Amino acid sequence: xLRSRAGVVSAILAGWIWGRRHAPIPFRAGKDVPPAxxxxxxxxxxxxxxxxxxxxxxxxxxxxxxxxxxxxxxxGERGFIGMIWPKKYGGHERTALERYVVTEEMLAGGAxxxxxxxxxxxxxxxxxxxxxxxxxxTILPKIAAGETFFAIxxxxxxxxxxxxAVRTRGVKVEGGxxxxxxxxxxxxxxxxxxxxxxxxxxxxxxxxxAGLTQFIVELSHPGVSVRPIYNLYGGHDFNEVxxxxxxxxxxxxxxxxxxxxxxxxxxxxxxxxxxDRFLSTYQLLQQSIRQLGPEPDERAANEIGRFVAxxxxxxRMSTSVAGQLQxxxxxxxxxxxxxxxxxxYEREVPEVFRHLIPTEPTLARGESYPELLGMTMxxxxxxxxxxxxxxxxxxxxxxxxxxR
Amino acid sequence: MSSVEGDPGMRDDLAKTIDRVFEAQCAxxxxxxxxxxxxxxxxxxxxxxVGLPHAALPxxxxxxxxxxxxxxxxxxxxxxxxxxxxxxxxxxxSRLLAAAGLKMxxxxxxxxxxxxxxxxxxxxxxxxxxxxxxxxxxxxAHAVVVAESEGKDVVALVSTDGAAGATEKNLAGEPRxxxxxxxxxxxxxxxxxxxxxxxxTEGALYRGVQMAGALERTLEYALQYANERVQFxxxxxxxxxxxxxxxxxAGHVAAASAAADAAVEASVDGPDLFMVAVAKARIGxxxxxxxxxxxxxxxxxxxxxxxxxxxxxxxxxSWRDEFGNETHWQTLLGRMVAAKGADALWPTLTQ
Numbered sequence: 001x002l003r004s005r006a007g008v009v010s011a012i013l014a015g016w017i018w019g020r021r022h023a024p025i026p027f028r029a030g031k032d033v034p035p036a037x038x039x040x041x042x043x044x045x046x047x048x049x050x051x052x053x054x055x056x057x058x059x060x061x062x063x064x065x066x067x068x069x070x071x072x073x074x075x076g077e078r079g080f081i082g083m084i085w086p087k088k089y090g091g092h093e094r095t096a097l098e099r100y101v102v103t104e105e106m107l108a109g110g111a112x113x114x115x116x117x118x119x120x121x122x123x124x125x126x127x128x129x130x131x132x133x134x135x136x137x138t139i140l141p142k143i144a145a146g147e148t149f150f151a152i153x154x155x156x157x158x159x160x161x162x163x164x165a166v167r168t169r170g171v172k173v174e175g176g177x178x179x180x181x182x183x184x185x186x187x188x189x190x191x192x193x194x195x196x197x198x199x200x201x202x203x204x205x206x207x208x209x210a211g212l213t214q215f216i217v218e219l220s221h222p223g224v225s226v227r228p229i230y231n232l233y234g235g236h237d238f239n240e241v242x243x244x245x246x247x248x249x250x251x252x253x254x255x256x257x258x259x260x261x262x263x264x265x266x267x268x269x270x271x272x273x274x275x276d277r278f279l280s281t282y283q284l285l286q287q288s289i290r291q292l293g294p295e296p297d298e299r300a301a302n303e304i305g306r307f308v309a310x311x312x313x314x315x316r317m318s319t320s321v322a323g324q325l326q327x328x329x330x331x332x333x334x335x336x337x338x339x340x341x342x343x344x345y346e347r348e349v350p351e352v353f354r355h356l357i358p359t360e361p362t363l364a365r366g367e368s369y370p371e372l373l374g375m376t377m378x379x380x381x382x383x384x385x386x387x388x389x390x391x392x393x394x395x396x397x398x399x400x401x402x403x404r
Numbered sequence: 405m406s407s408v409e410g411d412p413g414m415r416d417d418l419a420k421t422i423d424r425v426f427e428a429q430c431a432x433x434x435x436x437x438x439x440x441x442x443x444x445x446x447x448x449x450x451x452x453x454v455g456l457p458h459a460a461l462p463x464x465x466x467x468x469x470x471x472x473x474x475x476x477x478x479x480x481x482x483x484x485x486x487x488x489x490x491x492x493x494x495x496x497x498s499r500l501l502a503a504a505g506l507k508m509x510x511x512x513x514x515x516x517x518x519x520x521x522x523x524x525x526x527x528x529x530x531x532x533x534x535x536x537x538x539x540x541x542x543x544x545a546h547a548v549v550v551a552e553s554e555g556k557d558v559v560a561l562v563s564t565d566g567a568a569g570a571t572e573k574n575l576a577g578e579p580r581x582x583x584x585x586x587x588x589x590x591x592x593x594x595x596x597x598x599x600x601x602x603x604x605t606e607g608a609l610y611r612g613v614q615m616a617g618a619l620e621r622t623l624e625y626a627l628q629y630a631n632e633r634v635q636f637x638x639x640x641x642x643x644x645x646x647x648x649x650x651x652x653x654a655g656h657v658a659a660a661s662a663a664a665d666a667a668v669e670a671s672v673d674g675p676d677l678f679m680v681a682v683a684k685a686r687i688g689x690x691x692x693x694x695x696x697x698x699x700x701x702x703x704x705x706x707x708x709x710x711x712x713x714x715x716x717x718x719x720x721x722s723w724r725d726e727f728g729n730e731t732h733w734q735t736l737l738g739r740m741v742a743a744k745g746a747d748a749l750w751p752t753l754t755q
Contacts, residue, residue: 041754108750282750290746296738302731305738309685312753313663320662334658341655397654398647401627 037101040094044102047078048109059110060283060367061375064276065237067188068112069149075113076146080106081120085128090141096326100275100319107279115188119143121274122267123150123196127216130255130263135216139194151189153197153217153241154264157182161392163198163264164208168243170201170215176249177201179215179223182242189226189239194218197243198260212260216252223247233363233378266330271387273321273335278314278342280383281349284376285311288353291369300356307352310345314338333400336393343383343390350376414474419481425450426485435715438488439577443543448489448512456482458508460495465502476613476668483617486715488578490514490540492610497548500603503674504559504594514544514564515603516583523600524551524585526558526593534569534584539726541581542571546591550599557600560593574722576715605675607727608684609667615687615723616664618716619657619694625713626650626698629705646701653697656690663687678740678752685733688724695720 052059057068075081083099085091103121106113124143127135142148159165168181179199189195195217202211219226223246229238255263285307292300317338324331350373354361361374384390398404429447438444451457459475461467470478475495482491490512497513517524517535524533531551541547541564551558562585569582596602630641630650640646667683670676695717699706706713724730741749 104754286746286749289742289749292742294743294745296742298735301738301742302735303738304741305681305685305734305736306689306730308737308741308749308753309663309682309689309734310659312666312679312682313659313686315753316662316666317658337655337658340651341659391648394648394651395644397651401650401654403627403630403641403647403650 037095037098040098041101041105043078044080044105045109047074047080048105048111051111052109057110057112058367060287060372061365062110062112062283063114063280063379064107064117065114065187065379066112067114067191067237069115069191071112072115072146072149074146075106075116076144081116081146082124082140082144085124085140085144089128089136090144092144096322100322104275104279104315107275108282110283115149115191116143116146117276118152118188118192119148119150121276122270123152123194125270126196126214126254126263126267130214130259131216132251132253134251135254139216142193148194149188149192151186151192151195151219151239151241153183153186153195155183155185157184157240160185161389164212164261166198166200166212168197168199170199170213170248172201173247176247177215177253179217179243179246179248182240184229184238184240186226186239186241187237189219189241190228190236192219195241196254198264201257201260209261211258212264213257214254214260214263215248216254217243217246217248218252221246232381233375265332268388269321269325269330269332269335271335272339272393273318273325273331275315275318277339277387278311278318278345280343280379281346281376282311284353284372285349287369287372288349288357291357303352303356307345307349310341314342314345318342333397336388336396336400339387340390340393340397346383347380350380414470415477418470418474418478421454422456422478422481422485425454426482426487430485430487432712435486435488439573441542441571441579444488447487451482451487451489451491456491457494457512458498461498461502461508465498466508467498472672473668476610476664479610480613480617480620480664483614483719484621484716486576486618486621486712486719490544492607492614493539493544496603496606496610497546499606500548500550500559500596500599501561503602504596504599506559506561506592506594509546509561509591511546512540512544513546513548513561514538514540515607516541516547516549524549526551526553526560526590529590529593530587531560531562531585531590532587534582536582537572537574537580538568538583539581540579541568541583542579547583549585550596550603551593552600553595556595557598558593559596559599560590562588562590574726576718576722578719578722601677602675604727605677605680606671608733609671609675609680611723611727612660612667612680612683612687613664615691615720616660618719618723619660619687619690621716622694622698622713622720623650623653623657625711625716626653626701629702633703633705640701649697649701653694653701656694660687660690660694678737681733681737681740684728685730685737688730688733691720691724 079092080102082091083094087093156166170177170179197215197217199213201213223244225242227240228236321331321334359370359373361377362370363374364371429450434444455468456478459468459470463469493514494512497515498508501508516538519537547562547564549560567583567585571579571581574580631639633640663683663686667679670679705711
């Protein structure tokens with residue numbers, strides 16, 4: 001019994017135990033990082049510095065959910081999107097390490113990457129690995145150019161955490177499928193060309209994960225309507241997307257009929273382990289350190305140090321998962337751990353600094369500290385919900401630990 | 405072989421070797437008598453036989469031919485077994501001596517000062533000063549001390565004979581002994597720049613590595629118990645409340661593991677202050693939270709001397725306060741970051 005438990009623990013922690021199985025992507029500059037990645041890091045920093053200096057965006061206000069199509073176009077021109085994809089699909093055949101460097105620099109630099117974020121992080125990878133040749137050839141180059149954006153069509157009004165309960169239905173017709181149903185919490189559906197929809201294409205069986213299929217849906221086509229859902233800070237990211245006998249051609253099916261669940265869960269490892277799961281409040285952390293000055297008092301120094309210790313550790317864990325993903329592993333449990341503790345950390349940042357820098361947070365769109373604190377506080381509840389709630393993640397971790 | 409990745413085969417062999425040593429030499433009776441002050445001679449001899457006490461040394465300085473990372477992996481595995489011996493101290497002593505160009509004696513060696521007191525002084529080959537809570541000083545024939553001589557740090561090897569005073573125990577029952585020297589002869593000494601801070605920082609690193617090992621065992625015990633203990637007709641691990649507690653525990657253990665790993669990698673040529681501060685702060689936090697959860701999961705059983713959980717949790721509660729607690733390292737880290745300015749934080753993290 002002990003032996004089997006020990007086996008489970010070492011499997012779960014393999015990514016973090018001394019490279020016994022999967023070494024993290026090496027990240028110490030000058031030691032193991034290939035010069036190409038370090039050059040890239042410098043290029044991204046210079047790019048962000050230029051954009052900031054020209055007034056194109058204000059870093060402190062941004063996060064990876066900030067939509068800016070113009071900025072995404074510039075990223076595409078510089079080869080910062082679709083970096084790991086083949087050149088024939090508009091990609092740049094870079095390594096996962098190089099892509100990681102670019103994404104973390106964008107987030108730390110407060111770049112408004114929200115428009116292309118989903119397509120670059122997960123949709124494009126799905127299309128590359130599971131899409132038809134037509135989908136790859138027509139869509140990927142436009143994503144890589146920073147011109148075409150994606151939304152995620154997983155959640156529904158009655159299916160949030162319980163994703164297998166989706167009721168949007170696909171019915172086979174000549175040459176394709178007719179889709180009907182409603183998707184919800186669909187960020188950027190009102191300004192994206194596509195979404196990937198998880199659809200039930202066969203009646204529920206005992207295995208409720210069977211009979212689900214993913215489709216690439218073109219949002220400009222007839223049969224689909226998009227309605228805004230405003231979030232608590234008054235922003236319009238979310239939408240409700242309704243399909244009414246929407247026709248999707250056979251070659252926009254992803255990875256085969258009935259393969260939806262497997263693909264969705266595979267995608268989640270990419271969605272959950274990246275630097276976006278612990279850098280959402282980096283701008284506030286940085287502003288707070290600036291505000292507290294070069295000689296903070298004991299308590300402030302203590303709290304800053306605690307956050308830095310968490311941040312440095314999370315980065316290590318995240319790069320470790322990236323290393324596993326690069327090797328083709330499916331580190332779903334490790335990814336769930338990164339997201340669980342990463343988002344827990346993110347949510348603590350505004351809660352702690354409001355004590356250290358007495359402020360009445362303000363609901364406005366400026367760049368003053370009370371405005372940044374206010375914005376972060378109102379975004380924070382989403383951190384532990386989007387991409388899998390904390391409770392779902394802990395269930396996944398518990399299953400990985402052999403408790404379910 | 406990349407020094408970062410280590411050699412997975414080597415790691416597995418090391419772990420198996422260490423596991424065998426503990427199975428043969430560290431029965432519960434040995435643990436209990438060690439807590440009562442009896443030197444676990446059989447265990448120490450077995451560890452010497454497999455070359456662990458000198459494992460952190462380069463081969464040229466009499467080491468076992470292991471990389472520093474592998475040596476730290478070994479230390480971590482012995483902490484997984486809650487080893488009641490001064491292996492970390494001996495490894496640290498050996499590295500300080502080697503850095504100063506001095507030869508390592510045989511047997512277990514401790515390091516001082518650890519807590520409080522004034523700085524040791526060295527003059528005319530004689531050392532003076534006193535300090536508290538030196539680990540295992542009552543059972544080590546030698547100590548490596550860092551003293552000040554003409555304003556410079558000096559590493560000196562001394563005999564503990566006649567210098568060891570009262571012995572207290574930490575929460576795990578490990579001896580912590582006061583030491584006092586008055587013009588005591590040194591066996592050997594040499595200058596080493598920043599030796600005092602190196603001792604403090606590298607000591608924190610080793611305690612962090614040990615905590616990572618003890619945490620791994622803590623998680624294993626908790627999982628095993630949750631799967632075996634039946635209440636209300638099912639294993640308690642089937643209850644969602646328990647599952648979520650264990651998921652949180654796993655997060656802390658994984659974070660501790662990652663932090664230890666990163667600090668070790670950065671410290672091959674001497675402790676990296678920033679990464680060690682990160683590790684000791686983060687692992688110390690994980691230690692407290694994890695021990696709390698593990699005990700809660702174990703209920704009354706974990707509160708007994710019968711179950712073995714306490715051998716690792718009492719070490720976690722002790723080690724997190726040794727060589728600087730979380731507040732010490734967090735504050736140091738916070739001051740470093742603030743002094744460099746907010747814009748320097750990201751470049752520091754990605755260095």
